[in-house]
Amino acid sequence: MGHIYYNGDIITLSENEYPEGVYEKNGIIEYVGEISEIKKICDDKDEWVDLCGKTLCPAFIDPHSHITSLANTLRLCNLSKANCFDDIKNILEDFKLKRNIKKGEWIIGFGYDNNFLIEKKHPDKTVLDFFNENPVLITHTSGHMGVANSMALNIFSIDENSENPEGGVIGRFENSKEPNGYLEETAFINVSKNIPEPNFDEKVKLFKEAEKIYIQNGILTAQEGFATYSEADLLYKLSNDNLIDIDVVMYADMKNNSDITEKYNDILKKYKNNLKLGGYKIFLDGSPQGKTAFMKEPYKDSGDYRGYPVYNDYKVVEFFDKAVEENIQILGHSNGDGACQQFLDCYEKSVENKGEKDIRPVLIHGQLLGIDQLEKVKKLHVIPSYFVSHVYYWGDIHKMNFGIDRARNISPIKSTTDKNILFTMHTDTPVIMPNFIEEIWCAVNRITKNGEVLGESQRIDVYNALKGVTINAAYQYFEEDKKGSIEKGKYADFIVIDKNILKVDKRDIKNINVIKTIKRGSVLFDRNIQFDEQH
Structure with missing residues (x-):
C-alpha cells in the first residue's frame, strides 16, 4: 500500500518546493507534484494522508552523535x-x-x-x-x-x-x-573503560530507549561516532537480531580498534539491517568550554596556555594515510583552531602522499575553526560539521575563555556558506539531546543563554540551516541519492511538524514540534499516540 500526502506545506529541499502532494509506494517516493497527476498513477489501496495544514519535510539526518553513549547515560x-x-x-x-x-x-x-x-x-x-x-x-x-x-x-x-x-x-x-x-x-x-558494563539484555533495553529519543525528534539516521569493540559488537548483534529501527552509521576508534573495519567488513560502507560502518574516528583535541581545545593563541587570561593536541603531526598523517589508502571516510574531532590546522595540514600531506580520493573527510565540531582556514577546507573538500548549539549552551563561557572577537566567530557557518562550502550541523548527543529544531534555531539566531546575540554576522537563513541536517548530512554519508530531500526515487523518510519552519518568526522556531516521524512510509512516531502503542 502507498500513501499520498496532501493539504499542507511540503518542503522538499529540491527545485520543486511546495508541491500539492507526494506519492509514496513501498517506501519509495514515486511522484512529487500535482494531485491531478497523482490520481492517475495511484490505486484504490493507497491511503490519502491529510496533513491538515501541517508541514511535511525530509526526516532529520544526524551528522554526529554517540547513540550508544546516550543509551549508557540513561542508566x-x-x-x-x-x-x-x-x-x-x-x-x-x-x-x-x-x-x-x-x-x-x-x-x-x-x-x-x-x-x-x-x-x-x-x-x-x-x-x-x-x-x-x-x-x-x-x-x-x-x-x-x-x-x-x-x-x-x-x-x-x-x-x-x-x-x-x-x-x-x-x-x-x-x-x-x-x-x-x-x-x-x-x-x-x-x-x-574500567567501569563495569550492564549485561546484554540491559544494553538492548537502554539502546531502544535512546533510539526512541532520536525518533521522537524526527531523526531517522543516527551516528555512533566512536565505536570501540564494545559498541561495535553491541550494534552488530542488534542488527543481526533486527532490533534497530532507524539507520545507524558507526565509526571505528582508529587508535585502538581500527581492525573493526576488517571484522565487520560486511557492513563497511553498506547497510545490513539498518547498520552501516562508515569509517574511522580520531580525536585531535578536547573541549573549548573545558579549556582543553588546542588553540593557536592562548586562552584569555591564561598566560601562554593554549590547550594541547592529542597526537603529534606524524601520527595524524599516519591516520590519514591509512584512511586515504583504504578509501575509507575519516572523522576528526577538532575544536580549537590549532587542532583544525593540524587536521588540514596533515590531511593535505596525506593527499600528497597517497593521492586524493572521494573519502569526504569530516572536521567534527570546528568550534574555533578560523575564517582564514576555510580556503584550505574548500581546497581539500573537507566537510565541516558544526556543533552550533554551543552558541546557546556555552556562548557566554566562550566569551570568558576566548574574548569576544574569537567567541563571536565560533561555528563560522555563514562564512562557510559564503564560500560555497558544504557543511552539516550536529548536537554531539549525549552532550545535549538530539534536538535539530533547536539546532536550527541556534544557527539562525545565535542567542546565548544570557540572551545576547553572539556573532550576528555568522547567522544563516533557515533554509540553509535545514539543509545542514538533511540533504547536506545525506551527502556526508554518501547517501544523497537516497535521503535528505523529497524527490522521486528517494526513500520516503519524512517528518510532519506543526508549523512551517520556513514561515514562522525565526525566534519561534524552537517551539516547533515534531508530530510524526515516518520511515519508508511507516509511522514510527505519532505525537497523538503513546509511543509504546506504536511498537
Whole structure:
C-alpha cells in the first residue's frame, strides 16, 4: 500500500518546493507534484494522508552523535541540574538510595558542568569522598573530563607516582603530586573503560530507549561516532537480531580498534539491517568550554596556555594515510583552531602522499575553526560539521575563555556558506539531546543563554540551516541519492511538524514540534499516540 500526502506545506529541499502532494509506494517516493497527476498513477489501496495544514519535510539526518553513549547515560545519575558541590553530593546520595546501590558498588554520574556551578570549578575527590564505601566517578557534560573519589582512584591505580598519559592530565593538589581526583581527556577516557558494563539484555533495553529519543525528534539516521569493540559488537548483534529501527552509521576508534573495519567488513560502507560502518574516528583535541581545545593563541587570561593536541603531526598523517589508502571516510574531532590546522595540514600531506580520493573527510565540531582556514577546507573538500548549539549552551563561557572577537566567530557557518562550502550541523548527543529544531534555531539566531546575540554576522537563513541536517548530512554519508530531500526515487523518510519552519518568526522556531516521524512510509512516531502503542 502507498500513501499520498496532501493539504499542507511540503518542503522538499529540491527545485520543486511546495508541491500539492507526494506519492509514496513501498517506501519509495514515486511522484512529487500535482494531485491531478497523482490520481492517475495511484490505486484504490493507497491511503490519502491529510496533513491538515501541517508541514511535511525530509526526516532529520544526524551528522554526529554517540547513540550508544546516550543509551549508557540513561542508566547513570543525571547531574545536569546541579548548581553547586552540595547539589552533586545530594543528587548522588538520592540516586544511591533509589537504586539501592550496595557497599562496594559503583556510583556513576553524568552531566555536571563546572562553568555553571557556584564554585566555578570542578569538584575534587574531597567532595566525592563523602561516599567512603563506594567508588564514585562523575563525568563532565562534555564527556572529556571527570572526577573520581579516593576509592575509585585506588581501583584505577592512580597515585602520586602516576604520570600524565599522552594527551591527558591527572589533576593534583597545589604544590603536591597527590592526585585530587580530576581526570582530563585521555587520563579520563582511559580509566572510564574500567567501569563495569550492564549485561546484554540491559544494553538492548537502554539502546531502544535512546533510539526512541532520536525518533521522537524526527531523526531517522543516527551516528555512533566512536565505536570501540564494545559498541561495535553491541550494534552488530542488534542488527543481526533486527532490533534497530532507524539507520545507524558507526565509526571505528582508529587508535585502538581500527581492525573493526576488517571484522565487520560486511557492513563497511553498506547497510545490513539498518547498520552501516562508515569509517574511522580520531580525536585531535578536547573541549573549548573545558579549556582543553588546542588553540593557536592562548586562552584569555591564561598566560601562554593554549590547550594541547592529542597526537603529534606524524601520527595524524599516519591516520590519514591509512584512511586515504583504504578509501575509507575519516572523522576528526577538532575544536580549537590549532587542532583544525593540524587536521588540514596533515590531511593535505596525506593527499600528497597517497593521492586524493572521494573519502569526504569530516572536521567534527570546528568550534574555533578560523575564517582564514576555510580556503584550505574548500581546497581539500573537507566537510565541516558544526556543533552550533554551543552558541546557546556555552556562548557566554566562550566569551570568558576566548574574548569576544574569537567567541563571536565560533561555528563560522555563514562564512562557510559564503564560500560555497558544504557543511552539516550536529548536537554531539549525549552532550545535549538530539534536538535539530533547536539546532536550527541556534544557527539562525545565535542567542546565548544570557540572551545576547553572539556573532550576528555568522547567522544563516533557515533554509540553509535545514539543509545542514538533511540533504547536506545525506551527502556526508554518501547517501544523497537516497535521503535528505523529497524527490522521486528517494526513500520516503519524512517528518510532519506543526508549523512551517520556513514561515514562522525565526525566534519561534524552537517551539516547533515534531508530530510524526515516518520511515519508508511507516509511522514510527505519532505525537497523538503513546509511543509504546506504536511498537
